[in-house]
Amino acid sequence: MPTLILRPLKKIWALPTQMRLFSSEATAAAVANNVQRKRAVALRTPADPLSHTEKDIGHSYTIPESILSSFFSLGGIPKTYAENIKTFNEAAIMIRPHTIELLNYLRKANYAHPPIRYVLYGKPGCGKTMTITHVLHFAHLSGFIVAHIPWVWNWYRRSRIQAVSSESKPGLVNLPIEAMTWLKYFLSQNEEIIIKSNLRTSKEYVWSPRETTPADSPLIELIQHGIGRVKYACDVVDVLIDELKLNSTNNRCKMMIVIDGFNAFFLPFSNLKKEDKSRVIPDQVTLAQTFFKAVQPDWCNGAVVVTVDQFNTRDEQPQETPLYLLKKRGLEVIDPFIPIEVPYLSTYEFHCLLDYYEDRLWIQRPGAREELEFLSVKNPYELFKLCAPL
Amino acid sequence: MSSLILKLQFQLLKSCNNLWTIGQISKYSQYSKQYVNPVPTKQDQQLLEESGEIKPLKFLPIKAACNNENSLYNYDPVVRKFHNFLMRGGNKDLARSLLDKAFENVKRMQLARYHKETDPEEKAKIITDPLKILHKAVENCKPLLVLISVKRGGAYYQVPMPIRETTATFYSMNWLIEAGSDKARTSRWHDRMAIELIDASENKGRVIKRKQDLHKQCEANRAYAHYRWG
Numbered sequence: 001m002p003t004l005i006l007r008p009l010k011k012i013w014a015l016p017t018q019m020r021l022f023s024s025e026a027t028a029a030a031v032a033n034n035v036q037r038k039r040a041v042a043l044r045t046p047a048d049p050l051s052h053t054e055k056d057i058g059h060s061y062t063i064p065e066s067i068l069s070s071f072f073s074l075g076g077i078p079k080t081y082a083e084n085i086k087t088f089n090e091a092a093i094m095i096r097p098h099t100i101e102l103l104n105y106l107r108k109a110n111y112a113h114p115p116i117r118y119v120l121y122g123k124p125g126c127g128k129t130m131t132i133t134h135v136l137h138f139a140h141l142s143g144f145i146v147a148h149i150p151w152v153w154n155w156y157r158r159s160r161i162q163a164v165s166s167e168s169k170p171g172l173v174n175l176p177i178e179a180m181t182w183l184k185y186f187l188s189q190n191e192e193i194i195i196k197s198n199l200r201t202s203k204e205y206v207w208s209p210r211e212t213t214p215a216d217s218p219l220i221e222l223i224q225h226g227i228g229r230v231k232y233a234c235d236v237v238d239v240l241i242d243e244l245k246l247n248s249t250n251n252r253c254k255m256m257i258v259i260d261g262f263n264a265f266f267l268p269f270s271n272l273k274k275e276d277k278s279r280v281i282p283d284q285v286t287l288a289q290t291f292f293k294a295v296q297p298d299w300c301n302g303a304v305v306v307t308v309d310q311f312n313t314r315d316e317q318p319q320e321t322p323l324y325l326l327k328k329r330g331l332e333v334i335d336p337f338i339p340i341e342v343p344y345l346s347t348y349e350f351h352c353l354l355d356y357y358e359d360r361l362w363i364q365r366p367g368a369r370e371e372l373e374f375l376s377v378k379n380p381y382e383l384f385k386l387c388a389p390l
Numbered sequence: 391m392s393s394l395i396l397k398l399q400f401q402l403l404k405s406c407n408n409l410w411t412i413g414q415i416s417k418y419s420q421y422s423k424q425y426v427n428p429v430p431t432k433q434d435q436q437l438l439e440e441s442g443e444i445k446p447l448k449f450l451p452i453k454a455a456c457n458n459e460n461s462l463y464n465y466d467p468v469v470r471k472f473h474n475f476l477m478r479g480g481n482k483d484l485a486r487s488l489l490d491k492a493f494e495n496v497k498r499m500q501l502a503r504y505h506k507e508t509d510p511e512e513k514a515k516i517i518t519d520p521l522k523i524l525h526k527a528v529e530n531c532k533p534l535l536v537l538i539s540v541k542r543g544g545a546y547y548q549v550p551m552p553i554r555e556t557t558a559t560f561y562s563m564n565w566l567i568e569a570g571s572d573k574a575r576t577s578r579w580h581d582r583m584a585i586e587l588i589d590a591s592e593n594k595g596r597v598i599k600r601k602q603d604l605h606k607q608c609e610a611n612r613a614y615a616h617y618r619w620g
Contacts, residue, residue, distance in 0.1 A: 368463030389493035
């Protein structure tokens with residue numbers, strides 16, 4: 001170290017100005033004052049979603065690593081949440097009252113009757129998708145076959161995807177690659193259950209003069225055919241839903257249809273284009289028609305959980321209620337249903353969530369809860385974003 | 391005739407404007423000299439009250455506080471200064487959001503390291519607070535001397551000169567910001583900045599290298615040090 005720039009000399013040159021406020025020592029002292037209270041400890045529930053009750057509200061429960069690497073291996077959880085799993089070193093979900101309400105309905109429903117349709121609605125950032133994740137975990141553990149669409153608008157969002165006219169259903173268009181990826185995702189989630197319950201096709205399907213799926217062949221083969229022959233992927237999805245409905249009506253399996261952002265199916269526009277460059281309306285796509293069929297109450301031994309979202313409209317001041325978002329066309333498809341509101345956090349939940357963030361070091365400098373409460377309006381995602389630079 | 395008068399007036403105004411830019415004549419302050427600076431944060435007010443320095447201030451008129459000086463939960467003087475240096479074209483919203491994102495990235499990176507570390511002693515050493523990391527980084531990047539060009543005997547010499555704390559902070563923060571901007575087009579400023587902040591807080595990285603290079607240059611030019619006077 002050269003003699004000229006020895007540290008002690010700095011004190012001679014440094015003049016006592018108002019910059020003293022800016023020195024790290026002063027601020028460090030101020031920060032230390034804040035941190036004098038002990039770090040909060042999060043409330044946790046060791047149990048899995050099968051046994052979650054009203055007592056667990058406000059607690060967090062962890063999705064085990066085995067489920068993450070098998071059931072959620074090809075996505076299915078929101079992107080921000082997937083990032084946070086790394087940061088928090090665990091995949092935790094807070095148990096909230098409306099989730100318990102929905103789980104109770106699912107537990108107590110009579111599965112001999114046609115499926116009950118549950119519609120989750122709420123303001124953006126309140127946790128509709130996280131509720132779906134919670135319900136998916138529940139469905140997986142209680143032996144449902146899950147047909148889950150992570151976000152409907154993803155099918156219509158990219159204008160690069162070309163919609164191909166359907167051969168089997170004139171007037172509609174196919175999204176072969178999207179259907180193929182969905183089949184892969186479906187297979188990754190349900191392969192075990194389908195093999196275990198030995199589901200088989202009811203009749204013969206002829207795809208082309210050379211390709212057929214004979215009657216009484218395993219359902220896995222049908223799915224593999226859709227993945228291998230992308231051209232027929234949309235038709236395979238259609239047939240698969242029919243077969244699953246038939247199988248669950250015959251009490252060979254249970255099925256749950258879970259769709260996030262259901263009202264995107266009823267928009268008057270999409271970014272997709274046909275071969276002649278004309279625009280496609282969302283319900284002209286075969287996949288949409290398939291899932292309209294899936295949510296109809298003409299089968300039993302299952303349940304339907306969908307969410308409606310304000311992001312899927314272009315209105316200037318949209319409401320969050322299902323009646324407003326589904327419009328007439330949507331109501332024709334899904335009425336009657338049980339609406340479940342996903343509300344803002346209660347004060348108790350708000351403090352539980354902040355305790356969790358302090359526990360997992362997401363909030364480094366505890367305090368200022370009143371300010372955070374005021375700024376976030378107890379909206380969980382807003383709160384998360386406010387705590388990000390803290 | 392009238393156009394001539396206008397022209398003269400314009401030239402007069404222009405010369406006045408030039409006077410301001412020279413910096414010899416300063417603009418008049420809004421406040422008279424008896425006004426004192428405000429103390430915005432509650433903690434600082436408490437400190438003044440405990441030490442008894444607040445007594446004379448109580449009977450003096452006080453300037454209005456700046457709108458970015460407040461007692462909110464996320465207020466920090468260093469961060470405030472950093473926002474001001476980072477701001478371009480008066481877009482303070484953007485500056486704030488960029489630094490917030492950089493803080494988030496710092497926290498995510500440090501927490502990933504924290505959870506990966508198994509040795510408890512090493513674990514305790516990892517700083518996960520982004521604010522502390524910023525303070526440390528700014529402190530570590532402050533230069534002690536800078537080179538200033540001085541004309542002596544018809545030639546310009548790069549003369550090492552000691553600087554004030556304010557100037558050192560200016561250099562440190564601007565070097566950090568420049569290092570964040572020096573990135574590939576595909577990556578984001580806040581991603582790059584997070585890496586630079588963590589590096590600087592650990593006394594390594596590009597900004598620290600820049601500081602050390604400057605110190606070396608000062609050391610090499612110490613023969614000119616006496617040009618500082620006279």
